[in-house]
Amino acid sequence: MSQSAPEISDQTLSLLAFDAAPVGIVLSEDRVIRACNARFAELFGYPRAALLGESFRMLYPSGGDFDRVRDIGLEPLKQAATYSDERIMRHASGKPIWFRFRAQTLTPDAPLSRVVMSFAPLARAEAAQSLTPRERDVISGLSRGLTSKEIARELGLSPRSIEDVRARLLKKFEVRNASALLARLSHLG
Template identity: 50%
Template sequence: MEPRIRQAYEAGRFEEIAFLYAPVGLVVTENRVIRDCNLSFAEMFGYERDALRDQTFSILYPSAEEFQNIRDRGVPKLRESNTYWDERVMARRDGTLFWCRVRGHSFTPDAPLTRAVWSFADLSPVRPYNELTRREREIVSFLADGLTSKEIALKLDLSYRTVEVYRAKLLKKFGVVNTNALFTALGQVDATHVVSRAGEES
């Protein structure tokens, strides 16, 4: 047993080792800057802990647009209930993308991102990342919002038939037979908790 762990046990400082050695990624943030994280979080993203401290969270996202999209999506939920969770695509240090389940709690509900704590679980073992084109992600996002193919066609200035072709290709790509099964394949949860990727060209 490491001296640090033994000393923490002897002194009753269990919160210290619980944070550091938890088998799920934990991170404390301030205005979307990583103030501290545990070993699992750093390992998940391919960094040393010290390299992540005081870094903006944007370095862990596939694009700046997605970093902003998550903020816009999460803040209203945090203000409403002071908790938030979703499943999203994140980026490791080497550039590989992976699905991640994220849960958050704010210490400053009126300004939810000022100070918060988050947990991150790597879903790679059960859900390998499948690349979607920009147009596929747009259509999945609108489907998740409950829009029909006709409504999506109007939003994207496409024909109804084109949207239906994209939808059929998505079902085939993920080996499913309907939209609900597609959301399950993408996120394993209700579509309202699946954050579609954005900002890349097809």
């Protein structure tokens, strides 16, 4: 006769599911990490305790990257309470990591007051590491569905400059278009 698992409360089960999730999950309040699961800490290479109470700024390749990316999903969060994109973050070792990022606000009137986010790695750090900062900017824009003109406007560059970077990326990753580029990056891992 097999033994059944001991009774566990719903709250304990929820905490177990949170901590054992196969993706990194984090609760943020005004861009400060308030809670995270073990996978999130593992993905970024920090002990969980070192992340709690810290700004998300520490997880971006640079302060400029944080400033440029931090408000991108603000309007979608206000309108639909969710946002998703792909972005490059920074491991504790300094190596870049390419993630599929998803966010759900718990406070739509003030979207960043309390947000639950998930991070799932898409490509090996080596692939992201071979990208220049400008290539990262362009790929980030492409992953959000922006045109070259929209990316240029966001970055304060000419559309021709963005087209040049796109062409270089297509050649570098041996693909024919932006969709194939994003697919290649997501399947490198």
